[in-house]
Amino acid sequence: MSVAASAGSEYGARQLSVLEGLDAVRKRPGMYIGSTDSRGLMHCLWEIIDNSVDEALAGHGDDIGIRLHPDGSVEVSDSGRGIPVDTEPKTGLTGVEVVMTKLHAGGKFGGGSYAAVGGLHGVGASVVNALSSRLDVEVTRGGKVHRMSFRRGTPGTFDDSSGTPSPDNTFTPFEGAGVLEVVGKAKRGVTGTRTRYWADPQIFLKDAQFAYEDLVNRARQTAFLVPGLRITIDDDRGVARDEAGEPILHRREEFRFEGGISEFVDHLAHDEAVTDTWRLRGEATFTETVPVLDDHGHMVSRDVEREVGVDIALRWGKGYDTKVRSFVNIIATPKGGTHLTGFEQSLLKTLRKVIDANARRLKLGKDRIEKDDVLAGLTAVVTVRLAEPQFEGQTKEVLGTAAVRQIVARTVESELLTVLESAKKSDKLQVNQLLEKIVAEMKSRISARTHKENQRRKTALESSSLPAKLYDCRNTDVGNSELFIVEGDSAMGTAKAARDSEHQALFPIRGKILNVQKASVADMLANAECSALIQVIGAGAGRSFDLDAARYGKVIIMTDADVDGAHIRTLLLTLFFRYMRPLVEAGRVFAAVPPLHRVEIVTGRGKPNEIVYTYSEQELHTLLKKLQKSKKQYKEPIQRYKGLGEMDADQLAETTMDPSMRSLRRVTMADAERAEEVFGLLMGSDVAPRKEFIVAGAAVLDADRIDA
Template identity: 55%
Template sequence: MAERYSAKDLSVLEGLDAVRKRPGMYIGTTDSQGLMHCLWEILDNSVDEALAGACTRIVVTLHRDGSIEVADNGRGIPVDVEPKTGLTGVEVVLTKLHAGAKFGNASYNAAGGLHGVGSSVVNALSSRLDVEVDRDGVTHHMAFHQGHPGSYDDSDPTRPSPDSPFHRTRKNRPTPLDVLGKVGRRTTGTRIRYWADPEIFNETARFSYQQLIDRVRQTTFLVPGLTIVVIDEQIQETGDDSLDEMREVDSSDDPVTERDDGDVEDGGKTSPDDSDDDERPRSDDDADPRDSRTDAAPAAARTADHRRVETFQHTGGVRDFVDFLSTGEPVSDIWHISGRDTYREETQSVGSNGELTAQEVTRECGVDIAMRWTNGYDTTIRSFVNVVETPGGGMHVDGFLQAVARQVRKAVEANARRLKVNLRDSAVRVERDDILAGLVAVVTVRIAEPQFQGQTKDVLGTAPVRPIVSAITDQQFGEMIFGSRRGYKEQSARVLDKIVGEMHARIQARRTKEVTRRKNALESASMPSKLSDCQPGNDDIAELFIVEGDSALGTAKAARNSRFQALLPIRGKILNVQKASVSQMLSNKECSAIIQVVGAGSGPGFDIDQARYHKIIMMTDADVDGAHIRILLLTLFYRYMRGLIEDGRVYAAVPPLHRIALSGKRKGEFLYTYSDDELAGKLTDLRSRGIDFNDDIQRYKGLGEMDADQLADTTMDPRTRMLRRIRMEDARAASGVFDLLMGDNVPPRKQFIIDNADDFDRSNIDT
């Protein structure tokens, strides 16, 4: 008989318990990504204050104890009582899901945090959270443990800890705000410090300082004039005088008593009068009445012993952002597109009685886009709604690309004779990929209550934004690409030349697609004559060795296992495809042979499922020239067969540099070393153990100096060899490295070599 199932088997999670039970629903994951997402939620709230014109400075402090504090000089979370719940605004914001000022139109016209769950979710997933609010001439304070309000008994108030005794407020009772001291009447701001709960985040969760810096930098690009300071107390560096202007909280000896139910009672504090405001220390900002708030900062940042401090502020907006993202030689200047328009949208409005009613409202959409073309081939498009990045794009990106493609095609048709484009050839048509090659763009829109797909806000779904962005881009970009706007004629000609060049290269690549397709055993006769292929039927284990030079090829033929190991020799250093066009690459014998032998195509048409080999192994000499050949090969794989690297199929063979012949009782045995340092250490070890060896130590100048047995044992036999897999964990960073090391711009490469010469680590080669 089945077990009885009744209402008593149902569970009802109240308040923030649902967040702790299913954190992935709110922050995506409980690893490093979720850990960083919590910080973005708190930081975005402060940035929203800046977007509203109420905040000029934000300070993010990474404390020694692992806690994080975000401070701003915005308006401060409301401290008065919210009528419906009977709780202060602070407690509502930090304990109630879907609560906040961003569901209406009055307080935030454009904001990043719109679901009303950000701060409360961070609170729920923190072992401790403290909030301080400067309003009405005093500093208000409230503390939380795993989302529940109450108070802590810290033995040292200057060093709060989540391990301190906690007194939870009685259930269904409001928690009064503590008053910590007085501030000036015009001083406002919010400081939130939280400790991520180890019970929630798994062991792999790690905080990324670089992600924080990248996020802060991009935010200051998107909010011109906003200053964001990042303080890392775990790294000692020189002090920063800019922090001397941080506000100081007036000390007070007035007693604060605690009632048995956990509520806190003010021990007789009086509100400061206007004379207190006049007597507070003034900063330079007070001279401007629009910026009368003093700078907010964590308490630890007000001491003279500052830690690592990085300050970010940009005034050029998205123009500066595109300039920062650009690599390589520019084909055009930075083109700027901006405008505004309105649209109608039906939304649910919260009435005075708390009920939702449908109404149609007029929204304003602000568009701000910067773009330029460079001589590279990669595309960099960063998109944002307000200040929230949308890596998945959405309606704003679709509208932008649609308009750019339409205007470029019109311009190509209008200039067909100069560009030598045959419009009667149906195959000759500019595709979006031709336009995107080398394009760097930042697309931003500012709208009220945007519709995102999910809490992580990866894609914008507000449909009316697309035609607005498209219309504004159509009009302004059209004037630029046709050269009718003053100063754009020469630039537009260069851009069109590049796009048409990409189109011709794509068409030529398509025509060679049959040559680069996968070859089976029956087609092996059409392969390059210098290929020594392996036996068919071993696709799951087949290996292609790209061998440097014909001399090494002879030895490798005798050393390989022809059942599954193929050999393709190359002559020295191949073409640097980072500097060459697609047509130049395809016309190069070595590059075209490699693409043909791999058999999976190249560029956008690359299909890893068609690859003839499971592993691609670069086998070059263990010297500087060998390393140079490997980087040239890697550049070819990265630019035109990137899927091989992403799938972990590209390897570098690791041949030895020395062979030590043992003597005495161990005569006939050999040891191999791979660097001079390893050789010295190995010889010292042999002497200390009393093992005899021949003083005539063989040093290999190249692969050709090995005999077949030696090459097989050290470099080719899967049972004894050592391979180094080429990895690519960050595609954007990898693209920057290839452009720096292999591109046309020499001065940055020279400076990189100078800056990193002292820290060179040979073990990092090919990793």
């Protein structure tokens, strides 16, 4: 008999494993929480928080507290009704023990306790309990405070005589049903649940940690979605550091918003608005066949009518980034689902219909609007509420209820058409701006596609489509090529003589280019300087920008070292930030650093004088003090460069263009959203915040730094 046959003959009923209760969760935690790293750890916390939020959604309680303890445990408390403490007749266990130890047990299976909730499978609290080395739950209900503890899902008692609760304290499991201990009294009408647990190190990775920023963002998001709910976060871990490097022993955040998802959209959107925030609402019903419990406790199939509430807030801005957040019963669905599919399909269909009706005025031509054109600059929050939605998996990242797609699509079409066809003057103006933006995005996409048809870098001699004023380089290797954007014709003349034409290309701009933070996409494309610069770089613009198609390895902004030069550099950076952002993110945009002063040190004894360049007033003063100390002479007056054109070719090459001697300042974007806020403040059309910024900074500005 072969080895394989021998092994196969041993496969019988005794080789089968039956995992009972919470053992299945501990054996395959990824099935329930996705992973055992920080993401899975945070998912457990979401499960407990969402149970409290469901209570608030049902109209019970408006206060949730979250506390991160120094010992690694986390505590969630609410002012809801409290977990039932009476005995469940089928199991003979208290409601607390049923919820905490039995999979697929809870009040969210159509029993009338909840309508639209996020917790649906009845496994959230029990899964967290199974994956915790210790879990304590306190329920305030009926004028009493009830308490029960668990170790890896098993109810029992911990010896906390030391005064410090810990999963390492001696644990004694209950024999038979658990005992729900009464540990105190409560005022009449006071109810709630407090859950504190320690994640099991046997399950989770050593480096798994609670992400404070993710927790803050989720709490803020939930407060937007449930108006009037107060959520407080306290972090006592001391893991954060202040500016001096000292640990921050306590951090606290509190969120409460009376508004709804319109305020959420305003919070998410950072670019200048093209439209107001529009609200699309609707309700509809559908019928589905679901198994339900009859009066005898048996599962039977019945047709159930479901009601779906759709609430969408959206606005378009002048940028091209898309921010769409979707939710089902306040639970985020980051991977979308049927509700998001219906939203995007109907959005495209409706706007195509309106744009086609205005094709002649918009100069649409034969081209067709695509989804990316419509989504450019869109910020939206899509929410639906329904009882017992179908999700794909316990992590609830994708909504699967098929009927929701058509309901959302019909709501978007009817409500959006009402706005787009409104006779109000203010609405008409916004709609026209929106339609022009979408058509401009389409034209930009088509133009970018045309530019990228030939990915190989071409020189100006090979391509007649490049601007005539571009002085290209001979090298066809993108990695070794540089494009200098030069301010003014006078500097251009010097730069031509100073450059290495083998790998350095020059492109002059005249004066200050268009401020694209204020301008629309159509205005930007119509501007000669902006469109020519996009054409020279050759990688397109906006969401269709292709970094691999860029014709140069480095793009260097070379402007005068004065106020006008700084303004021009800011305008160029605004263009790169808004329409060629991947180039900035890749670290391929630089600012040249020309010197401010030229100091000629007298050496004497027939030797040529020594030339030293300084790049700031402080550096100049330091140099002069050093020369005075060493009793060296220098020629007066010291030359102060007001512009690049004042240098001769050798000086410009030595200080600013020669790779072996120059200094470049790399433009980085570590925090894109913060950078966008700054660009909006300094370059946007909203004057009031900029005025406040200038007034606030005037008192601390050194007047001597103003280059008049």
